[in-house]
Amino acid sequence: MASISLGGVTITNPSKVFWPDEGYTKRDLAQFYRRIARFILPWMKSRVLTMERCPEGVRKSCFFQKQAPKNLPSGVPTIRLPAPSAGRDVDYIVGGSLKTLLTLVNLGCIAMHVTNSRIDALESPDWMAFDLDPATDTADAADVAVRLRGLLEDHGLESFVKTSGGRGLHLFVPLRRGSGEDQVRQYASAIARELADAYPQLATVESRKAKRRASVFIDVMRNAARQTVVPPYAVRWRPHAPVSMPLAWTEVTRRLDPTVFTIRSAERRLATRAPWDDFFRKRQTLPRL
Numbered sequence: 001m002a003s004i005s006l007g008g009v010t011i012t013n014p015s016k017v018f019w020p021d022e023g024y025t026k027r028d029l030a031q032f033y034r035r036i037a038r039f040i041l042p043w044m045k046s047r048v049l050t051m052e053r054c055p056e057g058v059r060k061s062c063f064f065q066k067q068a069p070k071n072l073p074s075g076v077p078t079i080r081l082p083a084p085s086a087g088r089d090v091d092y093i094v095g096g097s098l099k100t101l102l103t104l105v106n107l108g109c110i111a112m113h114v115t116n117s118r119i120d121a122l123e124s125p126d127w128m129a130f131d132l133d134p135a136t137d138t139a140d141a142a143d144v145a146v147r148l149r150g151l152l153e154d155h156g157l158e159s160f161v162k163t164s165g166g167r168g169l170h171l172f173v174p175l176r177r178g179s180g181e182d183q184v185r186q187y188a189s190a191i192a193r194e195l196a197d198a199y200p201q202l203a204t205v206e207s208r209k210a211k212r213r214a215s216v217f218i219d220v221m222r223n224a225a226r227q228t229v230v231p232p233y234a235v236r237w238r239p240h241a242p243v244s245m246p247l248a249w250t251e252v253t254r255r256l257d258p259t260v261f262t263i264r265s266a267e268r269r270l271a272t273r274a275p276w277d278d279f280f281r282k283r284q285t286l287p288r289l
Contacts, residue, residue, distance in 0.1 A: 007034050009073065009102035018057040018110065019241050024263065029235060030105045032263040036233055037098050039270060042280075043231035044095030046118040048079065050228045051093070054237050055108030062110070062237050068093045069107060076100050079119055083226065094119055110237045111165070111244075113228035117181070124177040125184045126283065129229050130192065131219035132169045139254040140215040141169045144195070144203050146252055148218070151195055157284055160276050163258040165236030165244040170229065174279050179286040181225050188220035190289050232276060235263055245269070246276040 003012045004027065014027035033040065054062040068078045068091045076099060083090040093100065095114060104112055116125040130148060134141040145161050148171055152159045160172045175184070189205070196203045196218065204214035222229040230236065234244045245261035261269070 006030050007037075007098045007102045009099055009106060011102070011106050016057070018054070019239070020057065020059060022240060022264075024241050026105070026108075028263065029110065029241075030102055032235065032266075033101055033105055034098065035267060036270060037101060039274070040231060040233040041096060041098065041101065043233070044101070044112065044114055046120065047095050047114040048081065048092045048119065048122075048226070048228075049095045049104070050113040051104060051107065051109045052111045052113060052237060053108045054110045058110075058237055058239065064113075066090045066092060073099065073103055076103050081122075081226070085226075111230050111234045114231050115226065115228055116184075116223060117177075121177050123180055123225075125179065125181060125223065126175050126177050126280075128173040128175055128184050128188050128286070129220075129222040130171040130188060131164065131222050131229065132171065133217040133219055134167050135212070135215050135217075136167075138167050138169070138256055138258055140202065141167065142252050142254055142256050144199075144216045144218065145169045145171060146249075147199060147203075148191070148195055149249065151191060151198075155191070156287055158282055160246065160279055161249060161252055162232050162246045162276070163242070163244055163261060165230060165234065165242045165258070166238060167258065169252070169258075170244070172279070174283045176283045176285050181223065184286065185220060185223040187286055187289060188223050192218040192220050233266070246274065248273070248275040 003010050004014045011030050016026045051065045077094040078091045080089050080091050116127050132141040132144050149159050162170050192205045196205050203216050204212050206212045230244050232246045236242050241263040243261045243266045
């Protein structure tokens with residue numbers, strides 16, 4: 001079949017296999033995102049997107065793309081912003097609609113990465129993020145996540161945790177808009193360093209892999225200007241089509257297995273549990289350091 005229409009979007013080459021071992025196709029990915037759109041779209045609404053394009057599936061190369069392709073369908077919004085790393089202005093796609101989501105899938109996007117601010121207040125993040133990247137397995141990341149949660153609570157902040165779609169975990173802290181990007185990043189850096197100083201064998205803020213002497217790298221650069229992170233419910237470019245899944249804190253133990261959350265299992269879980277439902281009702285003011 002040359003193409004199909006889904007959610008008002010023409011999906012070309014729907015039978016193209018994206019995950020050969022499982023036989024999952026481009027159609028499977030598009031249908032998954034359409035079915036779970038009401039869960040993922042609030043995390044993409046009015047946010048600048050970076051595309052992670054894998055047009056030939058997971059056994060071929062993927063690449064990140066900021067510039068919106070030419071000839072996007074009408075109704076897919078973009079915004080032109082300076083991109084210092086590129087040395088020029090870039091037309092970014094802005095998320096929020098089912099049409100935009102499925103258009104991205106048609107472009108070969110498995111995951112879409114979002115900023116921590118919305119386009120009406122680009123310098124005011126509404127969450128703070130910590131990316132916990134373990135050297136070996138998820139068990140160590142779970143240990144760091146629990147300790148990081150406790151440290152944030154000591155600072156008066158409630159946090160939420162999800163799988164990254166790989167071995168790692170992501171912690172998000174919902175924020176009232178008002179603190180600037182630099183302030184949020186500096187706050188996250190101070191918290192991460194405080195944890196690394198307290199548990200030097202377990203956590204590190206050393207960005208150079210060769211210099212790390214701890215099990216888990218705490219990456220806070222997802223909070224820098226124009227930096228992005230995968231939203232909850234995003235599918236990842238990895239075997240078995242894993243999903244970045246919101247968790248209840250009771251699930252975060254050394255027995256946590258992120259590989260159980262895939263495009264085949266995620267919907268059953270969503271029918272019974274959505275631990276991040278109240279995320280945006282828990283917005284907090286960033287305290288002074």
